[in-house]
Amino acid sequence: MAKTLKVDVVTPEKIAFSGEVERVIAPGIEGSLGVLPGHAPLLTELGTGPVVLKRGGQVIELAVSEGFLEVMPQKVVILAETAERAEEIDVARAQVALERAQAELECARDRQQHAQALAAVRRAANRLHVVEDYRKRKPERAGRLPQVH
Numbered sequence: 001m002a003k004t005l006k007v008d009v010v011t012p013e014k015i016a017f018s019g020e021v022e023r024v025i026a027p028g029i030e031g032s033l034g035v036l037p038g039h040a041p042l043l044t045e046l047g048t049g050p051v052v053l054k055r056g057g058q059v060i061e062l063a064v065s066e067g068f069l070e071v072m073p074q075k076v077v078i079l080a081e082t083a084e085r086a087e088e089i090d091v092a093r094a095q096v097a098l099e100r101a102q103a104e105l106e107c108a109r110d111r112q113q114h115a116q117a118l119a120a121v122r123r124a125a126n127r128l129h130v131v132e133d134y135r136k137r138k139p140e141r142a143g144r145l146p147q148v149h
Contacts, residue, residue, distance in 0.1 A: 002037050002074055007053060009062060009078040016062055016083035017053065024076050025052040026069050035071050042071040048122045050130050051078060059137055061086045063130040065123045082123070086134030089127050098124035 007024055009017040024035040027049025046067045053060040067080035101120035108114035 004055070005035065005037050005039075006075045007078070008076075009051060009064070009080065009083050011080050011083050014083075016080075016085060017060065019053075019055070021053040021055040021060075023052075023054040025050075025054075026078065027051070027064065028069070033069065035076055038073050039071050041073070042069070044069050046078065046080065048119070048126050050126065050133065051083070061130050061133055063089060063123075063127040065119075065126065084127065084130075086130045089131050091128070091131055094124050094127040094131070098128065 004020040004022055005024065007017065007019060007021050008015065022037070024033075026033050026035070027047045029045050029047050032049075033044070046064060046069050048065040051062045051064045053062075063082075063084050063086070064078065064080045065082045067078060070077045070079075098121065101117055101124055105114065105117035105121055108117050
């Protein structure tokens, strides 16, 4: 059995990641999913959350929002609405988006507005969470990123 999986993380705008990894952890609708080489085939819906890719001692984390995860024994394809690597996230922009979404959530007048605002809160909070995890793993790079409030 191979020791790695080919992983592609794709959005409508870009290929966020393509490479070989030893493990994939993704946000399923009912909780996190872990995938190792040789995993049984699977197609499932993704929620909003971090995708964690591990290879050797390296951890690559992406903030992903909604999509699909296809697992084959030696390949994983993640089709996501959005996907950003931790080091690409604009913290100030994510903080503003979170504050705006929280304000919209408080002012929501119907179920649709509430659901849309809640989804926006989750996306922004996920982006900030991914940056925080990245900083914990890479303290030498934390000085380059603005503080998360």
